[in-house]
Structure formats: structure tokens, C-alpha cells
Amino acid sequence: MLNLHCRTCDQAFVAGPASFASLHHTTDGLIGYARCPTGHVNVVNFHARVHPVEAEASRVTAA
Known part of the structure; x- marks a missing residue:
């Protein structure tokens, strides 16, 4: 189960396997x-x- 957000109707929803049309x-x-x-x-x-934290760490460069 995934917590997703619909940008069209601006609602959060829980998506299970039946919610996916395709992968x-x-x-x-x-x-x-x-x-x-x-x-x-x-x-x-x-x-x-x-x-x-991972995204921030990937932007750090060695001096």
C-alpha cells in the first residue's frame, strides 16, 4: 500500500495493487x-x- 496524492482532485489516497493501471x-x-x-x-x-537526507548528501562535494 502506498500513500499517494492526486494532483487533479487534490486528495490524498491509499493505492494498493488494484489501483495501478500499469507498471x-x-x-x-x-x-x-x-x-x-x-x-x-x-x-x-x-x-x-x-x-x-540522501538527497542532501548527494549534493555535498569534496573540497
Whole structure:
């Protein structure tokens, strides 16, 4: 189960396996298309969900 947000109806929703219309392995990583309870399709990029500390650490460069 994933907590997602629909940008069309501006609602949070819980997506399970039945919510996903399709999943695709791309060069950018795993991409999914999930439907919110009102029927809007949302694109979910699973590799875009980076922990803030990891994102900050990746920007640090050695002097």
C-alpha cells in the first residue's frame, strides 16, 4: 500500500495493487499509473522518492 496524492482532485489516497493501471520498467526507473478513487490517472515515479537526507548528501562535494 502506498500513500499517494492526486494532483487533479487534490486528495490524498491509499493505492494498493488494484489501483495501478500499469507498471513500466524504463531507463528512468519504475513508472506506474495509479487511479485515485474518483478515477483520475496519476503518474508515479518510484525512483523520485528520495529520502531528504540522501538527497542532501548527494549534493555535498569534496573540497
